[in-house]
Amino acid sequence: MLYNYKEVIKKYKNDYKLNLALNDNEIFKVEKGIYSDSKNPNLLGVYSKRYPNSIITMDSAFYFYNFTDVIPTKIHLATASSSHTIENSKINQIFVKDSIFGEGKVSAFLENEKQIINIYDKERLLIELIRKKSQIPLDYYKEIIRNYREESHMLNVRKLEKYASFYHNSNKLLEILQMEVFWWI
Numbered sequence: 001m002l003y004n005y006k007e008v009i010k011k012y013k014n015d016y017k018l019n020l021a022l023n024d025n026e027i028f029k030v031e032k033g034i035y036s037d038s039k040n041p042n043l044l045g046v047y048s049k050r051y052p053n054s055i056i057t058m059d060s061a062f063y064f065y066n067f068t069d070v071i072p073t074k075i076h077l078a079t080a081s082s083s084h085t086i087e088n089s090k091i092n093q094i095f096v097k098d099s100i101f102g103e104g105k106v107s108a109f110l111e112n113e114k115q116i117i118n119i120y121d122k123e124r125l126l127i128e129l130i131r132k133k134s135q136i137p138l139d140y141y142k143e144i145i146r147n148y149r150e151e152s153h154m155l156n157v158r159k160l161e162k163y164a165s166f167y168h169n170s171n172k173l174l175e176i177l178q179m180e181v182f183w184w185i
Contacts (some may be wrong), residue, residue: 001114002049003027008035022066038112043090045113051086053080055105056119057094063106065122067110067147070140078120100166104159122151123159126144130176131167148181155181 001009008027012018021027030036034050044056044064056064060070074092080101086093104124107116120128126148133141148155160177164170 001008002030002041002045004049005033005035015117036113041169042110042113043075044117045075045110045115047088047091048117049115051077051079051091052118053083054086054093054118055101056117057125058092058132061119061125062129064119064143065125067144068140070143103166104163121159122148122154124163126155126177127160127163127167127173130173133176145180152181 003023008018009015012021012027018027023030025039028036030041030046031050034046036046044060048054048056054077056076057078058076058078059068059070059074063070063072065119074090076094077086077090078094078096078101079086080098081095082098083095084167105118106121108119109116129136129141129144129148161174164173164177167173
């Protein structure tokens with residue numbers, strides 16, 4: 001389980017007892033202000049705990065949903081465009097317009113950390129993937145699209161249309177979506 005400083009102090013009562021627990025490897029300090037029961041916690045959980053107003057997106061989310069087996073080198077977090085810059089070399093921060101930031105946000109449970117994380121749903125990620133196609137290596141893009149095709153029957157088309165409508169080129173996004181994911185329909 002993951003704890004922020006306030007939660008860990010509530011558990012151990014004071015800094016002295018917390019330091020004893022740290023020395024006995026009863027609990028581990030993972031990052032500044034983040035503690036864990038396990039020595040190597042899931043980084044999605046760690047950074048979701050550290051940055052609770054962020055949403056997991058892009059490479060990190062594709063990996064979480066098993067659309068790729070490529071382990072991201074950084075955790076990709078979306079934040080509202082009015083948010084402060086995250087100064088952390090392990091984070092790839094993506095600023096999203098405040099008006100659409102929360103659209104497609106869902107909660108997922110990390111079993112090993114006993115923690116809920118914020119992550120974009122599969123439909124929102126698909127629209128973002130298509131929007132950023134030119135910035136993504138072609139083989140990586142094809143792998144993710146191929147996996148989306150396999151799950152295309154489970155995708156909510158109304159959500160896809162809604163998310164595409166957030167952008168001025170929505171018709172083009174939907175056309176690409178039809179050609180690359182729903183081509184067999």
